[in-house]
Amino acid sequence: MRTRRVSLRRRQAWLASAFGVYSLLLVGQFARHGLFQGVDHSRKAESLRVKAFALAPDRGDLVDRRGQVLAISLQRESISYAGKERRMAPGLMAARLAPALGRDEAELRVQLARPKWTWLKRRITKGEADAVRKLKLGHEGIGIRPEALRSYPRGRLAASLLGWVGQDNQGLSGLEHAQDRLIRGPRQFARVESDRWGNPLFSSREAANLPATARGRRIVLTLDARLQHHAEAALARAVHLQKAQGGTVIIMEPHTGEVLALASYPDFDPNHGREAAPDITRVKALTDVFEPGSIMKPFTLAAAMETGRLKATDHFSCPAKLHIGTATIGDHDPPAAIRTLSVPEILKVSSNVGTTQIGWRMPSSVHAAQLERFGFGRRTTPEWRGESAGLVPPQPWSRLTQATVSYGQGIAVTAMQLATAMCMVANGGLQVAPRFVDRVEDEGGHLIQQLPPTTGKRVLAPDVVTELRRMLEGVTEEGGTGVASRVPGYRVAGKTGTADKVGPDGRSYGGEVIASFLGFVPAEAPRVVILASLDRPTMAHFASQTSAPLFREVAIATLRALGIPPSRP
Amino acid sequence: MTRPKPDLPLVFTCILLLVFGLAMVFSASAPTAVHWGKGIFYVLKNQGVYALIGLAGGFAAWKVGIRSDLSRIAALFHWLAFGVTAMTLFFGVRTLGATRWLSFMGVSLQPSEFLKPTMVLWLASRCLVPHDKPLEIGRTLLLVVGPLALIIIGQSDLGTGLCVAAGGFIAGVMAGMPLWIIGGTLAAGVAGVLAVFLAGGYRATRIQEWLLIGHAHPGPPTQAEQSLMAIGHGGLGGEGFGMGTQKFGHLAIAHTDFIFAIVAEEVGFIGGLLLILAFLYLVLRAFQLAQRTEDPFARAAMVGLAGGITGQALLNIGVAVALVPVTGVPLPFISQGGSSLVGTCISMGLCLGLAARVERRRKPRAPFATEEPA
Numbered sequence: 001m002r003t004r005r006v007s008l009r010r011r012q013a014w015l016a017s018a019f020g021v022y023s024l025l026l027v028g029q030f031a032r033h034g035l036f037q038g039v040d041h042s043r044k045a046e047s048l049r050v051k052a053f054a055l056a057p058d059r060g061d062l063v064d065r066r067g068q069v070l071a072i073s074l075q076r077e078s079i080s081y082a083g084k085e086r087r088m089a090p091g092l093m094a095a096r097l098a099p100a101l102g103r104d105e106a107e108l109r110v111q112l113a114r115p116k117w118t119w120l121k122r123r124i125t126k127g128e129a130d131a132v133r134k135l136k137l138g139h140e141g142i143g144i145r146p147e148a149l150r151s152y153p154r155g156r157l158a159a160s161l162l163g164w165v166g167q168d169n170q171g172l173s174g175l176e177h178a179q180d181r182l183i184r185g186p187r188q189f190a191r192v193e194s195d196r197w198g199n200p201l202f203s204s205r206e207a208a209n210l211p212a213t214a215r216g217r218r219i220v221l222t223l224d225a226r227l228q229h230h231a232e233a234a235l236a237r238a239v240h241l242q243k244a245q246g247g248t249v250i251i252m253e254p255h256t257g258e259v260l261a262l263a264s265y266p267d268f269d270p271n272h273g274r275e276a277a278p279d280i281t282r283v284k285a286l287t288d289v290f291e292p293g294s295i296m297k298p299f300t301l302a303a304a305m306e307t308g309r310l311k312a313t314d315h316f317s318c319p320a321k322l323h324i325g326t327a328t329i330g331d332h333d334p335p336a337a338i339r340t341l342s343v344p345e346i347l348k349v350s351s352n353v354g355t356t357q358i359g360w361r362m363p364s365s366v367h368a369a370q371l372e373r374f375g376f377g378r379r380t381t382p383e384w385r386g387e388s389a390g391l392v393p394p395q396p397w398s399r400l401t402q403a404t405v406s407y408g409q410g411i412a413v414t415a416m417q418l419a420t421a422m423c424m425v426a427n428g429g430l431q432v433a434p435r436f437v438d439r440v441e442d443e444g445g446h447l448i449q450q451l452p453p454t455t456g457k458r459v460l461a462p463d464v465v466t467e468l469r470r471m472l473e474g475v476t477e478e479g480g481t482g483v484a485s486r487v488p489g490y491r492v493a494g495k496t497g498t499a500d501k502v503g504p505d506g507r508s509y510g511g512e513v514i515a516s517f518l519g520f521v522p523a524e525a526p527r528v529v530i531l532a533s534l535d536r537p538t539m540a541h542f543a544s545q546t547s548a549p550l551f552r553e554v555a556i557a558t559l560r561a562l563g564i565p566p567s568r569p
Numbered sequence: 570m571t572r573p574k575p576d577l578p579l580v581f582t583c584i585l586l587l588v589f590g591l592a593m594v595f596s597a598s599a600p601t602a603v604h605w606g607k608g609i610f611y612v613l614k615n616q617g618v619y620a621l622i623g624l625a626g627g628f629a630a631w632k633v634g635i636r637s638d639l640s641r642i643a644a645l646f647h648w649l650a651f652g653v654t655a656m657t658l659f660f661g662v663r664t665l666g667a668t669r670w671l672s673f674m675g676v677s678l679q680p681s682e683f684l685k686p687t688m689v690l691w692l693a694s695r696c697l698v699p700h701d702k703p704l705e706i707g708r709t710l711l712l713v714v715g716p717l718a719l720i721i722i723g724q725s726d727l728g729t730g731l732c733v734a735a736g737g738f739i740a741g742v743m744a745g746m747p748l749w750i751i752g753g754t755l756a757a758g759v760a761g762v763l764a765v766f767l768a769g770g771y772r773a774t775r776i777q778e779w780l781l782i783g784h785a786h787p788g789p790p791t792q793a794e795q796s797l798m799a800i801g802h803g804g805l806g807g808e809g810f811g812m813g814t815q816k817f818g819h820l821a822i823a824h825t826d827f828i829f830a831i832v833a834e835e836v837g838f839i840g841g842l843l844l845i846l847a848f849l850y851l852v853l854r855a856f857q858l859a860q861r862t863e864d865p866f867a868r869a870a871m872v873g874l875a876g877g878i879t880g881q882a883l884l885n886i887g888v889a890v891a892l893v894p895v896t897g898v899p900l901p902f903i904s905q906g907g908s909s910l911v912g913t914c915i916s917m918g919l920c921l922g923l924a925a926r927v928e929r930r931r932k933p934r935a936p937f938a939t940e941e942p943a
Contacts, residue, residue: 008868011742012856015876022883023849027842029892034800034838041801048790048798049814195600196818 049201052189058148059169059176059183060217062162064225065260065438071162071176071270073148073169077129078122083115085141093140100131122167123149150176152270158228160264160283161436164273172273173281175221178384179437182449185217216443222258222435227251230557231263235532238550239265242537248285249554250419250531254426254520256453258435260528260558285419286380286387289412293499294350294481294543295518296408298472299421300359301347303370305464309361312467315342318353324400329356329407332542344471348480350496352407359406364397367405373431373459374421376413380434388414408499415516419531422518424456425472426493426526429465431456469493473523484548485517487555489566493526494519494551496543501536512536515543517551521559522567528558573635573925579854579875582847583627583917586902587910589844591620594905596810597831598824600817612824612905619907623914630686630915634922635929640697640866643690644712650687651716653680658723669724681720681729682912685877686919688716688737693869696744713737727765727772728898731884734758736877743859744869779894795820796830796889800841807837824905826897829889841886848882848901851875855920862927874920878913 033041058073079101086093094109101108101121111118120142129144150165163174171180193201231249239247251261264284268276282288304310318341320334331351346354359367372378377392391412393401404410416434423432433454440449460468472493476482481496496517503510516533520526532551540546558564591613598612605611633639653671657680661668671678695709721730738758742751766772778791790798799815802808813834816823823831833841855875859868878901885900887893899906901913 008743008745011745012859012872015739015742015872016853016856019849019852019876019879019883022887023845026883026887026890026892027845029890030800030833030841030845030886031838033797033890034803034833034841035805037797038801038804041798042804044790045795045798045802045815045819048819049817193814194817195604196821197604201814201817 049193050191051194052191057185057188057217059150059165059171060185060219060440062175062183062219062221064221064223064228065258066224066226067220068154068225070154070158070221070223070225071150071152074151075126076123076147076149077126077144078147079120079124079129079132080117080143080145081112081120082117082141082143083112084117085139086112086115088137088140093137096135097132097137097142100128100135102128123147154225155271156267156269157225157232158223158262159267159270160281161223161259161262162270163283164270164276164281166274173278174270174283175436177386178381179219182437182440183219185440217448218441218443218445220438220441222253222256222260222438223262224251224260224561226561227261227558228263230561231261231554232265232267234550234553234557235263235265238532238534238546238553242534242539242546244534244537244546246284246536247534247550248415248531249533249550250285250415250529251554251558252419252423252434252529254423254432254526254529255430256435257420257423257432258438282386283384285415286384287414289388289390289414290501290514291411291499292408292413292418292516293497293514294352294408295418295495295497295499295516296411296413297347297350297355297406298425298468298495299371299374299376300355300367300406301343301471302374302425302460302464302468303367304358304361305467306370306460307362307366310343310358312343312471315340316346316354316357318346318351318357320353322353322356322403324403327400329353329403344474347471347495348474348477350475350481355406356403359402360399364402365395367402368392368395368397371405371411374424375417375431375433376411376421378417380414380416380420381436387416388412390414390417408497415531415533418516418518419529422520422529422531424459425465425468426520426529429458429460429462431459469523469526472519476519481542481544482517482519482548484544485519485551485555487521487552487559490521490555490559490564491523491567492519492521492555493523494548496548498541498543513541515541515546517543517547519551519555521555522564524567527562527564528555530554530558573929575631575921576854576858576924576928579851579858579917579921579924582850582854583902583914586847587620587623587914590900590903590910591616592810593828593832593835593903594824596813596835597816597828598905601822601824604818615907616905616910619910622907623911626911627914627918627921630918631922631925634919635926639690639870639919639923640694643687643694647684647687647691647712647716650680650683651712651719654684654716654719655723656680658719669726669729677907679729679906679908681716681724681726681733682908683915684716684720684733685729685736685881685912686874686916688713688733689740689873689877689916690870690919692737693740693744693866693873695741696746696865696869721761721765726897727762728884728896731762731896732877732881732898735880735884736873739876739880740869740873743872744865775895779891782891792821792827793888793891793895796827797891799823799827799830799834800890803834803837803841805838807833807835807840810835826885826895826899826904827889828900828904829886832903833889844903845883845886848879851917852879858924858927862930864927867923867927871920871923874916874923878916 061069062071063069090109090112093112094105098105098108161174163176164172165176166172171177235247235249247265249263252259262285266280268280317338319338321328321330329352331353341351341354371392377390379387379389401410420434437451439447442448474480475495476486476492482494485492485494494517499514500509501512501514514535515537518531520529530551532547534546537546594616595613599609602609602611657668657671662670662672669679717730717734720726766776782793799820813831815834816831820827820830852875855872859871881898882901885898888895899909
């Protein structure tokens with residue numbers, strides 16, 4: 001019995017020490033991970049737990065250069081429906097929901113019966129949403145979530161330039177599309193503690209707080225709503241007066257390339273953009289090409305003078321017709337006999353024969369390279385998807401090709417390319433690109449992002465610019481094609497263009513024209529470049545009678561709105 | 570005859586563990602229950618019912634422990650538990666790749682949990698039997714090796730097998746098992762565990778995962794690593810009850826085998842340490858109670874029953890703090906799981922019953938003794 005007792009005590013001791021030793025190891029390991037390496041483990045856990053949730057801030061407001069609101073995001077709520085969560089009879093549910101939603105009950109019942117996720121009604125006001133909220137149908141799959149309504153308070157004003165947005169607030173045309181990322185703002189993330197399945201924990205506090213930069217952003221455009229309004233009104237009047245199919249007016253600041261107005265006719269209401277045809281909603285000044293016609297002549301002259309192949313004092317012998325192979329080119333309303341024209345006179349009377357001879361002075365490759373320096377054949381902006389680059393015909397050019405390109409046929413350009421090229425003449429010969437957006441501000445008006453102005457290299461020598469301006473001013477003087485563009489008290493420089501429009505077959509000319517006037521004012525110190533263009537005017541044929549008066553009307557309104565003092569006589 | 574009184578410190582410890590366990594099961598299971606599309610009380614309700622069954626079972630076991638001579642019915646219980654466990658091979662429900670469950674009338678039962686107390690009782694009773702007859706030796710071997718082989722190989726449940734073996738081993742040591750058998754069993758145990766791991770399969774993977782803890786490896790963090798993150802997140806004082814974050818699916822099914830991690834995350838190192846001490850108290854109290862009696866069966870059974878539970882708890886916590894590889898053992902009283910909770914309650918009921926029986930036998934003989942002999 002004695003041995004048994006000693007043995008028992010010893011065995012108890014063995015067992016106790018086994019438990020003791022293991023427990024010490026256990027507590028040691030527990031302390032190691034819980035206390036000494038605790039911070040590391042905790043950090044690792046956090047990195048797995050904390051997820052970045054993409055926030056969906058509303059699109060920024062679009063305002064004109066003077067702060068006038070052109071597009072705004074309004075707070076609305078949308079009613080969603082998760083069909084799989086419904087337990088109630090669809091008929092009963094439809095009967096309760098239909099009055100709150102203002103929808104047809106029968107139609108709603110059909111939608112509710114399907115086990116699908118759908119929207120029941122989108123972007124209703126808070127009051128309407130509260131009526132749905134009172135029904136307490138959350139457990140039946142009815143969800144209410146905020147969704148912004150894009151609204152254009154000025155209606156049709158600048159519609160094609162601003163564009164419109166789709167059902168999910170994605171930009172579908174105009175600036176809304178081209179600058180979609182800028183208008184949406186940088187992607188914002190909220191750091192939220194979440195469970196393994198991605199749901200936020202403890203209804204995370206962080207999720208509620210959008211960063212300040214995500215709220216109330218304003219995108220300040222270069223547009224001037226007053227000029228836009230004048231341009232659109234004048235364009236609409238001219239289109240009706242001339243019974244034209246449509247038209248475009250561009251007003252640009254030549255030194256910075258800022259687009260002050262871009263009017264298109266016909267227009268549409270971006271609040272109901274879905275109902276407008278794509279043919280109307282696109283920014284035709286950027287997307288559509290046409291043969292510019294005589295408006296191209298100043299650039300032919302500029303190219304020849306810039307490359308040293310033409311002096312303003314040169315004279316050309318101009319017959320009424322010029323035969324090139326089997327083709328014949330001629331001037332509008334020429335005298336029967338061969339006349340001698342100076343370079344300014346060629347521009348003033350818009351002589352195709354004279355311009356052709358000037359063009360021929362350059363090798364065709366030099367001619368094309370100069371046109372490309374003015375921006376033809378290249379897109380004017382990097383961000384507009386759908387902008388056309390136009391077409392400078394590929395080398396080598398035949399003599400006929402070079403002849404037609406000289407006076408603006410057989411070359412495709414956009415209205416914006418023309419206006420931009422004229423800016424380079426008006427600003428003293430510096431390259432420039434159109435600017436639509438100036439800066440982005442937060443809700444307090446503090447600058448978030450300044451879009452850099454284009455700093456261009458020189459494309460025209462100062463003396464060439466001086467000569468060219470003088471010649472363009474001559475166009476609007478007595479005897480020139482642009483007399484109708486003259487503004488009392490101001491010196492106007494510009495060029496008319498009546499371009500034959502290719503017929504529907506894409507090959508032959510059917511007598512329809514695009515009549516344009518491209519110029520700047522005041523001629524001695526240009527403040528604005530204006531392009532006035534009418535598509536297929538029918539009451540008069542020539543730009544001198546159609547577009548020049550439109551230019552004049554826009555110029556008067558612009559000079560007055562900008563407070564530009566008259567030229568000294 | 571005086572009315573038998575339960576050993577209050579032990580009862581108090583058990584009730585405390587049970588209540589704390591229910592609270593932790595609720596806290597740890599609520600996010601998972603919600604993810605399953607149930608209410609936050611879904612798992613708790615289930616566990617609460619088993620807690621009541623466990624209390625009833627524990628009370629019954631206490632009564633049985635007092636009234637009957639357990640050493641004589643131990644074999645019957647053991648055979649019964651062995652037989653029912655063997656039924657899983659034929660009528661078992663297959664879940665998670667193993668057949669460990671019996672199901673009838675919607676109630677699932679893991680019978681191997683009940684082999685834990687019966688193995689202890691039965692091995693404790695063997696010390697009363699002379700072991701010189703080959704038949705007796707053969708029977709002992711069959712009833713030791715048989716259930717273990719059934720659990721470990723038949724159900725591929727190494728964790729439960731280890732716990733059954735550990736309880737029986739403790740009882741055997743206390744019952745005066747010869748030294749050569751103790752040494753042989755330990756050697757066989759180590760060899761067996763090694764063999765099982767070397768045999769490959771998911772256990773070898775678990776060893777690799779265990780060795781890789783703290784090192785960069787491809788793939789998502791393992792459960793053991795998520796457990797350490799929870800423990801680290803808790804720190805010294807914890808995040809506060811209910812405030813843990815790892816239970817939100819990061820530590821998968823946090824209310825079962827890894828519940829200690831949630832305990833450490835919510836009540837911290839201090840709370841976890843108190844829990845470890847509570848489990849150690851179970852076996853230490855059993856040692857104390859064992860010293861009051863000369864009955865070798867009662868001593869061996871009491872220490873074996875309580876030691877088995879403490880041993881299982883320490884193994885479970887060892888897994889949670891990455892001291893040992895993942896074995897898949899629940900934390901007694903705390904982890905969610907009906908059979909485990911009821912089995913644990915029965916073990917402690919038997920232990921308390923044996924202690925009360927010993928006291929009652931002792932008291933008439935020394936009615937005036939107030940101090941325990943040292």
